[in-house]
Amino acid sequence: MATSENWQLFVHNGRHNHKIAIYSHSHAQSARLTEEQLQQTEQFRKSHKIYNVVAKIKRDRMQGRNTVEEVLHLSAERSYTVFYRNGEDNNVLSDIVAAHLTSIAMIRTWPYVLIMDTTYKTNKYNMPLLECVGMTPTGKNFTVATAFMFFNKSNTYILHLLCRIVRVRLSMKESL
Numbered sequence: 001m002a003t004s005e006n007w008q009l010f011v012h013n014g015r016h017n018h019k020i021a022i023y024s025h026s027h028a029q030s031a032r033l034t035e036e037q038l039q040q041t042e043q044f045r046k047s048h049k050i051y052n053v054v055a056k057i058k059r060d061r062m063q064g065r066n067t068v069e070e071v072l073h074l075s076a077e078r079s080y081t082v083f084y085r086n087g088e089d090n091n092v093l094s095d096i097v098a099a100h101l102t103s104i105a106m107i108r109t110w111p112y113v114l115i116m117d118t119t120y121k122t123n124k125y126n127m128p129l130l131e132c133v134g135m136t137p138t139g140k141n142f143t144v145a146t147a148f149m150f151f152n153k154s155n156t157y158i159l160h161l162l163c164r165i166v167r168v169r170l171s172m173k174e175s176l
Helices: 035-047 049-062 067-077 101-109 152-166
Strands: 080-086 093-100 114-119 129-135 141-149
Touching: 035 049, 067 080, 067 093, 080 101, 093 101, 101 129, 101 141
Parallel strands: none
Antiparallel strands: 080 093, 093 141, 114 129, 129 141
C-alpha cells in the first residue's frame, strides 16, 4: 500500500491482467530493419527505380490534373476550405489559403493565440509559405491555415482572408 497526504493506492493483484503479446512488431527493437532490408533499401535508392515508380503513381493518381488542380481537388476531398486569387494581369495563381474545417472550429473556440510564421523560397515555385498555428488552453498546437503567397504586398490580404475563413474579428496592435 502506498499512501500520501490525500491519496491511497491499494494493489490487490500485481500480476498482468492480459496475456503477453505474441506479435512484437510495434516494439522498437523488432521494428528495426534487418541487414538484408538495409541493403535492399540502399540498392533501390541508388537505382532511382523507386523514384520513377513513385512519380508514376502520383501521375496516375492525379488523373490528368495539373498541380494546382490537384491541390484544389484534394482540398475539397479532405474537407478543407480554400480561397485563392489569380494575378491581376494574368491567370496565374498568386495566393492560396487552405484551412481544415476542424481547425476552423478549433480557432473559433480558442481564438486567443494565433502564431503566424513565413518561410521563404522553400518550394519549387519560390512562393513564401505562411503557416498559422493556434493553441488550445492545454498548450497543444494546431494548424489553423496554410497559405502560399506570391506578392509581398498580399500579406494584409492573406491576413484578412484568414480572418474571413475563421470568422473572427481582426484586432491587432502594432508593436515594434
